[in-house]
Amino acid sequence: MAQTHEWMFYEVMWRGWAGREGVPYPVPWWAQANFRHWSDDFDRGTYESKEAAFASNALYRYWHMVGVKDHRQESLIGQAGEIEPVYDKYCLSFFLYDPVAGQLHLPQLPHTDGRNSGPPVEQRMEAPHLPVVLTTFRAPNGVEFVQRTFATALGARQRDVTVTRLTVGTPTGEQREGWLCAAVLPAGPSGFQRHDRNGRQITDRRLTHLRYVPQEARVETNSGWGPLFDTAPAEFGVYGNPDFSLDPDAYLRRSPFHDLAGGGKLNGAPEAQDQVAGLCSAVFAWPFRVAQDEVFALDVRLPVDLYDGPDDLEELRSVPAADLEAANRAFWDAKLLHQGVQPQLPSPVTHLTDMFRQSRSQLLVLSDHGEIHPGPTVYDSFWIRDSSVEATACSLVGDGALAGRQLGTHYPLKFNRGGGRIGPCAEYGFFGGPHEKDDREWDSNGQALWAIGRYDRTQGQAAAFGAKLYTPYVVDGARWLRDNRDGYGLLHSGWSAEHLGERDKPHYWDDLWGLAGLYEAARLAERLGAPEVPELWGAFDDLKAATAASIRWVLAEQARRGEWETYIPTGPGDVGRRDSTMIGAAAYFHPLRLHMGSKLGDDIDRAARYTLDTMYGRFVTGGFRHEAAWNAYGPYLTMQLAHAYLLAGDAEKMDRLLGWTVAAAFPRTQERAVALGAWNEQHAFPIASDYAEVPGRHWYMGDIPHGWAAAEYLLLLRDILFFEADEDRDPHLYLAPGVRPHWVPDGESVAVDEAPTLFGAPFGYRLTHNATDHTVTVEITRAPSQVRFVYPCRFGTVLQAWAGRQPLEAIGNDVQVPAGTRQFMVEYG
Incomplete structure (x- = not known):
């Protein structure tokens, strides 16, 4: 049963999109996408009604994002330039009005009469490393506005503010007049209200009370502050539902858009309420006259942090918008162009460097005081x-x-010290908060130990990072993995990641992570000379034996049943389950690298490699199709599979999967830029196909940008340039293992400088291709000591290789380069 406001929102959006009152209404892109191919099917396990699912925007969670590094709240930008501060109760949108013709020009419903110099709506990031969204809207009457939106920190307390700067002009140079209008509405890019069966109202954007304060040129939304206008509007109107009407058409008739289209005036009311559906709205207008080389400009500030009182109002207005914009640019320029790893890629693939920087910025924005969150909503x-x-x-x-x-x-804060139980497992020693406890995410201890161990390696022994966490976190976290397993020696049934399948079954994903975590814990103990070394290796060996025995049993049972393909299913409870949940096995290679040293045995190593091919042959159509659980493409799963192929030595399949993934970061539908270099957790089939493929059942859709996906891209591109191997016995680096021949034209180079490594010291090199001579020259500019190199030549068959006058051995096409070498050359045929 739909709640009243959910039903009302659905009806208003539907009738507004259908033009029920004959007046354009700013229906968001995601709602229009739903109405294109409406289905009454919805996720009945999550929502009680189709209206609740619609109001939550369950199917088309695409938008753009701006935010401040290490601050809590981000702002979402819609496909028409709408701005939604995530935790505030409103959305801000702009449009144009022609008072002479009585016409509204909404970027949500663009059209052209052929006089525009380009598409009616265009969007892009101002620069790949800058979280600044540019929206250009061209009206049919020859007027256009350009909107630049960014977020920055302000004042001594460095509180957040989102700023949007607009300029109105006429590309033709002819004089034009009209109104620039700003609309404050409840629904934004993320939806209206997410209300699921568990009673969680994760997002509630109902506007039950709206007020404009003219003397301060400020809007109040419910109990918080809304937009502040640097220039006060000449006209305004605030609208609600004063008579508590239950007629959806009343919202369309009693609206600023209806008043503008019908009479060219707004109601002038400064305040309104709607206790029925929370659909209050307001429009503010600024008359303009523009001609050749003349523009009208407007700056608006959205106080997305906590502001209250006259002092805060003064602080919000204290810095000119141009200065805020310049400071924002200077910060991101310094951070992403001059600090950290700077991949240098040749002309055919410079876009990969752009996406590398953009992914870095997304993770920094998604970091909340040191906690990196996987999404903004x-x-x-x-x-x-x-x-x-x-x-x-x-x-x-x-x-x-x-x-x-x-x-x-933050990891120690998630370490449980209580003496109770979490399902079948002990509470003490478990890494996890409400998510991990409620959903029985038994992979988390392995992940925590793995991440701590890898970071300790990267920082080097002098930093002593691992030593600071070793007791109790590493030791007791490892003991939890040793002591909390089922009768077969595996981790219990749970739901560590929804892409693995059902929560009432065990998944090898958990055991593989447990092995990687115990391995890193034991190696950390060795580096520290701790007495627990035998104990930790014993825990590793015990889980290794149980996992290997279980996988061998599954493989044998599948063979006995006549399965002709070799694959490792999601878990021992899924023998013969040949569906896309087997993607969990990709973790064997990436990020866990259990294949290095065949940690589970040569036979399981081979089975894991065959599993990659089974997945590629059955579930890859450009990207990885995860129809078993999500009914959508999986961008970060596609990157995991690509990374697994890179580490397994198949750079060609890696390149194909990477190509799809890059394209999936910039989906377009009917000339709309749906995303601008970011991935959802799931990429909907309709958007991936421009609505050519609409599933017959509902699908799952997560946040965008997705932090895990951004991290996967960073790791993949970094490992394409180089990756470490066998850190503990025969440390070596693979140089340019994923660099494809068509990436590097004659005379161009691939390079990286001062990149952190798992050897605790930076690394850099430059590879230059001479296509005429069929040679590759590699200069090592910085390297950890006592680390040798392997160059897997991708340009052709290695004919000879040498460093100075010393010939180098090639095993197949893998050129073996001794530690300490500073330059070598390879000739291929």
Whole structure:
């Protein structure tokens, strides 16, 4: 049964989109996408009604994002330039009005009469490393506005404010007049209200009370502050539901858009309420006259942090918007262009460097005081699982301080010290908060130990990071893995990640993570000379034996049943389950690298490699299709599979998967830029196909940008340039293992400088291709001591290789380069 406001919102959006009152209404892109191919099917396990699912925007969670590094709240930007501060109760949108013709020009419903110089709506990031969204809207009457939106910190307390700067002009140079209008509405890019069966109202954007304060040029939304206008509007009107009407058409008739279209005036009311549906709205207008080289400008500030009182109002207005914009640019320029890893890629693939910087900025924005969250709305929370990959990515691309704060401060806060039980397991020693406890996410201890161990390696022994966490966190976290397993020696049934399958079954994903975590714990103990070394290796060996025995049993049972393909299913309870949940096995290679040294045995190593091919052959159509659980593409799962192929030595399949993933970060539908270099957790089939493929059942859709996906991209591109191997016995580096021949034209280079490594010292090199001579020259500019190199030549068959006058051995196409070498050359045929 739909709640009243959910039903009303659905009806108003539907009737507004259908033009029920004959007046344009700013229906958000995601709602229009739903109405294109409406289905009464919805996720009945999560929502009570189709209206509740619609109001939560369950299917099309695409938007753009701006925010401040290490601050809590982000702002979302819609496909028409709408601005939604995530935790505030309103959305701000702009449009144009022609008072002479009585016409509204809404970027949500754009059209053209052929006089526009480009598409009616265009969006882009101002620069790949800058979280600044540019929206250009061109009306049919020859007027256009350009909107620049960014977030920055202000004042002594460095509180957040989102700023949007608009300029109105006429590309034709002819004189034009009209109104620039700002609309304050309840629904934004993320939806109206997410209300699920568990009673969680994660997002509630109902506007039950709206007020404009003319003397301060400020809007109040419910109990908080809304937008502040640097220039007071000439006209305004605030609208609500004063007679408590239950007629959806009343909202369309009694609206600023209806008044403008019908008579060219707003109601002038400064205040309104709607206790029925929370659909209050307001419009503010500024008349303009523009001509050749003349523009009208407006700056608006959205106080997304906690502001209250005249002093805060004065502080909000204290810095000119131009200065705020310049400071924001200077910060991101310094951070992403001059600090951290700077991949240098040749001309055909410079876009990969752009996306590298953009992914870094997304993780920094998604960091809340050192906690990296996987998303800005429904995923704006701290998971051990996601954060372990995110922190590791940050540490390896130059944002080590953020990784250190997350692992050194926030992980101990998630370490449970109580004496109770979490399902079948002990509470003490378990890493996890409400997410991990409620959903039985048994992978988290392995992930915490793995991330701590990898970060300790990266920082080097002098930093003593692992020593500071060893007791009790590493030791007792490892003992929890030793002592909390089922009768077969595996971790219990749980729901460590929804892409693995059902929560009432065990998943090898948990055991693989447990092995990686215990391995890192034992190696850390060895580096510290701690007495628990035999104990920790014993725990590793015990879980290794149980996991290997279980996998061998599953493989044998599948063979006995006549399965002709070799694959490791999601868990021992899923023998013969040949569906996309087997993607969990990719973790064997990435990020866990259990194949290095065949830690579970040569036979399981081979089975894991065959599993990659089974997945690629059955579930890859450009990207990884995860129809078993999500009914959508999986961008970060596609990158995990690509990374697994990179580490397994198949750079060609890696490149194909990478190509799809890059394209999936910039989806377009009917000339709309749906995303601007970011990934959801799930990429909907309709958006991936421009609505050519609409599933017959509902699908799952998570946040965008997705922090885990951004981290996967950083790790993948970094390992394409180089990755470490066998850190503990025969340490060596693979140089340019994923660099494809078509990436590097004649005379161009691939390079990286001062990149952190798991050897605790930075690394850098430059590879230059001479296509005429069929040679590759590699210069090592910085390297850890006592580390040798392997160059897997991708340009052709290695004919000879040498360093100075010394010939180098090639095993197949893998050129073996001794430690200490500073330059070598390879000739290929």
